[in-house]
Amino acid sequence: MQQQQVRQFVERYLATFSAHILESHPDYFTVKLPVEVDKDIGNRPFYWSWVDKMNLAYQPLVLTFTFHPDCTPEGLRSEHLHLGATRMQQIFSSAKKHGSFVCMYEQQGGLLGNAGKRRSTPLVPWLGMNLKVSLLCDKRRDILLYLGINLHQPRLVTDFTSFLFSLSLTPAIPDYYYTLDRKVTIQEALQMAQLEVEHTLEQEDQQWAEEARTRLSEELAILEAYYEELARREPENEQTKAEETEETEQPEAQSSLEQEALQPEPDPAGPASVEQPISFDEYRASGGRILDFLRTNGIQITPREEIQQGEWKKSTPDEERQRRKDELAWQYEPRIEVSFINGGLFYLSSVPPLTRSSKAKSMRHLPASGRIM
Amino acid sequence: MPNVPISFDTSWINPLTERMQEDGPWDKWELFKLSLEAEEAMAVHDFDQLQCLKYLPLLSPFPHQLETAKRVLLEMRGRAILADEVGLGKTIEAGLIMKEYMVRGLAKKILVLVPASLVIQWTKELHQKFGIAAVAQKKEYMWRQHEVVVASIDTAKRDPHRRHVLDIDYDMLIIDEAHKLKNKRTRNYQFVKEIRKKYCLLLTATPIQNEMDELYNLINLLKPGHLGHTSTFSTNYVEGKRQSKNSEKLREEIEKVMIRNKRSDGGIQFTSRRVQSIPIDLSPEEMTLYEGVTRFVREQYQTGLGVGGFNSLALITLQREVCSSKEAAFMTLYNMHQRTGEDSPLRTQILELVEMIKQIETHSKAAKTVELIQQINDKVIIFTEYRATQNYLQKYLHDHGITSVPFRGGFKRSKKDWMTDLFQNRAQVLIATEAGGEGINLQFCNQVINYDMPWNPMRVEQRIGRVHRLGQKRDVHIYNLSTTGTIEEHILKLLYEKIDLFEMVIGELDDIVERLNLSHSLEDNLVQIIMDSRSSKEMALKLDNIGHAIRASKITKDAVPLSEAADQ
Numbered sequence: 001m002q003q004q005q006v007r008q009f010v011e012r013y014l015a016t017f018s019a020h021i022l023e024s025h026p027d028y029f030t031v032k033l034p035v036e037v038d039k040d041i042g043n044r045p046f047y048w049s050w051v052d053k054m055n056l057a058y059q060p061l062v063l064t065f066t067f068h069p070d071c072t073p074e075g076l077r078s079e080h081l082h083l084g085a086t087r088m089q090q091i092f093s094s095a096k097k098h099g100s101f102v103c104m105y106e107q108q109g110g111l112l113g114n115a116g117k118r119r120s121t122p123l124v125p126w127l128g129m130n131l132k133v134s135l136l137c138d139k140r141r142d143i144l145l146y147l148g149i150n151l152h153q154p155r156l157v158t159d160f161t162s163f164l165f166s167l168s169l170t171p172a173i174p175d176y177y178y179t180l181d182r183k184v185t186i187q188e189a190l191q192m193a194q195l196e197v198e199h200t201l202e203q204e205d206q207q208w209a210e211e212a213r214t215r216l217s218e219e220l221a222i223l224e225a226y227y228e229e230l231a232r233r234e235p236e237n238e239q240t241k242a243e244e245t246e247e248t249e250q251p252e253a254q255s256s257l258e259q260e261a262l263q264p265e266p267d268p269a270g271p272a273s274v275e276q277p278i279s280f281d282e283y284r285a286s287g288g289r290i291l292d293f294l295r296t297n298g299i300q301i302t303p304r305e306e307i308q309q310g311e312w313k314k315s316t317p318d319e320e321r322q323r324r325k326d327e328l329a330w331q332y333e334p335r336i337e338v339s340f341i342n343g344g345l346f347y348l349s350s351v352p353p354l355t356r357s358s359k360a361k362s363m364r365h366l367p368a369s370g371r372i373m
Numbered sequence: 374m375p376n377v378p379i380s381f382d383t384s385w386i387n388p389l390t391e392r393m394q395e396d397g398p399w400d401k402w403e404l405f406k407l408s409l410e411a412e413e414a415m416a417v418h419d420f421d422q423l424q425c426l427k428y429l430p431l432l433s434p435f436p437h438q439l440e441t442a443k444r445v446l447l448e449m450r451g452r453a454i455l456a457d458e459v460g461l462g463k464t465i466e467a468g469l470i471m472k473e474y475m476v477r478g479l480a481k482k483i484l485v486l487v488p489a490s491l492v493i494q495w496t497k498e499l500h501q502k503f504g505i506a507a508v509a510q511k512k513e514y515m516w517r518q519h520e521v522v523v524a525s526i527d528t529a530k531r532d533p534h535r536r537h538v539l540d541i542d543y544d545m546l547i548i549d550e551a552h553k554l555k556n557k558r559t560r561n562y563q564f565v566k567e568i569r570k571k572y573c574l575l576l577t578a579t580p581i582q583n584e585m586d587e588l589y590n591l592i593n594l595l596k597p598g599h600l601g602h603t604s605t606f607s608t609n610y611v612e613g614k615r616q617s618k619n620s621e622k623l624r625e626e627i628e629k630v631m632i633r634n635k636r637s638d639g640g641i642q643f644t645s646r647r648v649q650s651i652p653i654d655l656s657p658e659e660m661t662l663y664e665g666v667t668r669f670v671r672e673q674y675q676t677g678l679g680v681g682g683f684n685s686l687a688l689i690t691l692q693r694e695v696c697s698s699k700e701a702a703f704m705t706l707y708n709m710h711q712r713t714g715e716d717s718p719l720r721t722q723i724l725e726l727v728e729m730i731k732q733i734e735t736h737s738k739a740a741k742t743v744e745l746i747q748q749i750n751d752k753v754i755i756f757t758e759y760r761a762t763q764n765y766l767q768k769y770l771h772d773h774g775i776t777s778v779p780f781r782g783g784f785k786r787s788k789k790d791w792m793t794d795l796f797q798n799r800a801q802v803l804i805a806t807e808a809g810g811e812g813i814n815l816q817f818c819n820q821v822i823n824y825d826m827p828w829n830p831m832r833v834e835q836r837i838g839r840v841h842r843l844g845q846k847r848d849v850h851i852y853n854l855s856t857t858g859t860i861e862e863h864i865l866k867l868l869y870e871k872i873d874l875f876e877m878v879i880g881e882l883d884d885i886v887e888r889l890n891l892s893h894s895l896e897d898n899l900v901q902i903i904m905d906s907r908s909s910k911e912m913a914l915k916l917d918n919i920g921h922a923i924r925a926s927k928i929t930k931d932a933v934p935l936s937e938a939a940d941q
Contacts (some may be wrong), residue, residue: 003430016401069430082431092414095408098404100385101399102399102401102405142417165406171399187386190381197379223598227597233602315567323569327570331450332450334377337379342408345393
């Protein structure tokens with residue numbers, strides 16, 4: 001994403017929430033964050049649980065974003081936005097959160113046909129789904145698929161999304177249109193999509209998976225040989241005994257000193273201390289800190305996992321071998337993950353072009369939005 | 374794809390079905406598009422091309438750092454020992470690799486284990502340079518709550534922390550100063566061995582390849598069995614403790630898991646050092662004081678320790694301080710005075726010296742320094758060994774209209790950062806009593822004044838190393854102040870002319886000092902020579918000899934076959 005695109009993206013994102021831009025300059029702009037945006041990207045969960053719990057008026061956050069590291073506004077706290085910026089990633093997740101499922105209707109241009117004839121036009125229901133197919137081993141590659149499935153008459157097309165972008169769509173059903181029944185269930189559509197994904201993968205180069213498997217088996221062979229030799233040369237009990245005696249030679253004095261210094265402070269929101277729900281006023285009256293109140297009532301703290309805190313024992317060579325084997329499989333084993341980016345229902349009168357021509361195949365790797373980033 | 378398992382995300386089915394039944398709520402079309410565009414921007418279209426740079430527009434890594442990152446990714450598959458020489462930016466390499474795996478979605482849960490003193494610095498660097506939201510581990514819940522945690526290994530290995538760490542599957546484990554894990558019998562080693570990890574980076578600057586066993590242990594942490602079983606390894610590769618055989622084969626094996634970039638590899642350009650001695654003539658009064666103190670110190674030293682109640686350290690300190698400034702010497706004399714008995718004859722001697730100090734009105738060294746700073750007309754760092762000198766200088770510079778900030782080892786980290794910041798943006802001069810302070814970057818300055826000389830060459834190197842490092846874009850100017858006719862002059866001659874200290878390639882000194890085991894002994898030797906010599910001629914001669922010895926060892930770099938094996 002070039003900086004120009006970053007800026008456009010952020011501006012479009014803010015515009016959908018009707019954000020108020022206070023100042024716009026070629027190199028930066030200042031914006032007053034709307035509530036939803038603030039909650040997603042404002043980094044102030046404490047504030048929000050406070051405002052929500054106390055029912056207070058919301059004080060908007062005002063941020064200045066710059067797009068060139070060298071051109072920052074004088075006397076203003078500003079933040080450089082780029083693809084890798086944490087805030088940018090938050091904006092991305094926020095867009096994802098609010099842009100997962102849509103329902104859109106096609107509106108044919110011109111009032112001519114329908115208004116005049118007063119004859120209704122049918123709209124065909126389509127399920128559109130954008131998928132990310134990730135090929136994973138110790139490396140990764142993604143393939144994006146933009147599938148469309150006709151829910152009236154089972155049929156699947158690829159590159160559906162770019163076709164959608166060429167239409168004029170509206171969120172409400174236009175006058176003089178009616179929708180055809182959905183005869184295909186979502187489950188059936190899912191199966192069609194799964195078949196299509198498999199079909200696509202068959203046409204991909206398989207080498208990456210084969211190579212990953214070869215690497216895995218080579219590493220496993222080395223590992224096996226090593227642990228076999230280890231078992232042969234150092235019978236288990238002898239080895240552990242030797243190492244345990246060494247352990248006791250550790251300088252304990254120093255480490256216990258450090259231990260004192262490094263002991264974590266007791267957790268303010270200790271597990272059992274303020275478990276019962278009490279009202280805020282009661283809590284304050286009993287001298288509690290506001291922060292603790294929020295912690296116990298709003299902000300989640302990971303519960304102390306149920307883990308054994310007993311004496312620790314070194315793993316045996318067998319356990320160690322198994323662990324290393326698991327690690328290797330985890331690292332190398334080829335696998336494919338198909339994740340759902342977003343999707344929705346589309347009622348269309350236009351018919352998407354047939355696909356799986358050679359052209360369509362080469363198109364598949366181009367982003368549907370037509371923006372190369 | 375044959376036999377490759379496919380997991381198909383179906384978590385969207387229920388929310389979509391619900392919305393279809395209820396006819397809403399539906400999201401906005403524009404956000405739908407934006408969401409897709411975001412996903413497209415972040416998708417990884419290529420197995421092998423480095424992705425992380427488009428997320429790091431403000432970082433410009435050096436070619437060797439990029440090369441290293443690529444090799445770790447493509448050849449070593451994310452498990453490697455990064456063993457670059459000091460100052461070549463191992464942290465940057467580790468950060469690049471980490472970011473790359475994060476960007477590819479292959480690493481989320483990451484643990485960085487470093488010495489306690491570096492936890493904050495690592496956290497900060499990951500934030501600032503790589504936009505990685507790392508947190509410094511402080512409380513127990515943080516192990517689970519946060520994705521990228523930086524912690525000290527000594528904390529992590531103890532309960533209750535250990536239980537958490539050993540219970541988590543880490544996508545990536547990074548260990549800084551990994552040479553501390555060379556002994557497989559230590560608890561730290563055992564602990565690290567138990568951590569479950571997918572990718573693993575071990576960072577070390579010490580040339581570990583000098584010790585066969587240590588190298589073996591480190592590699593075994595990374596890839597057990599890569600060099601075979603201990604005994605197989607010994608039979609195949611080990612000749613003696615530091616001697617290898619089958620070097621060629623061993624080198625190949627080591628190269629599969631370890632990358633060591635060296636300054637001498639070329640391609641890494643350091644600017645040059647321009648060293649200048651600034652001779653200073655003392656005023657007659659100052660010379661009287663110097664001679665008085667020298668005589669006093671030598672007498673006390675030779676009449677034996679314990680008699681006057683002064684230990685040798687105090688005496689040597691006094692001797693060195695008098696070369697630095699009268700203020701520094703005064704403080705020590707004052708303390709000595711307080712410590713001696715009321716009627717001790719030493720008291721009169723000390724008072725005589727103090728009287729000499731009172732006679733002095735000039736300060737030749739400080740005056741010369743001001744002159745020098747005005748002439749340089751740029752940012753300058755002044756190093757001195759003594760607090761008293763530092764305070765005096767700050768006042769003196771202030772009186773002459775030069776802005777300066779102090780810098781001491783005792784400052785808290787935040788204060789150090791603040792002072793660095795002030796120096797960069799407000800003040801012309803930084804007066805530092807210590808060269809250390811890991812992670813304090815002063816590359817924006819290229820002028821260094823050694824107001825007095827440490828007697829330990831490593832300290833001199835550390836001072837210069839603050840500014841002469843990767844990222845320094847200009848030549849570095851070093852000015853050594855030397856008062857004519859004093860010990861200082863001799864020391865400087867030794868360090869400067871005989872050892873060629875200042876012209877050495879950075880890092881070369883480490884090797885020599887390590888090889889001759891010099892770091893302590895050189896300083897001790899100097900003390901002995903200076904205190905025991907009856908005349909300055911004798912002293913000069915002895916210093917000369919030391920210089921020759923070091924020179925000799927520098928030229929005949931005795932064979933260290935294994936280091937060659939791993940280095941070439």
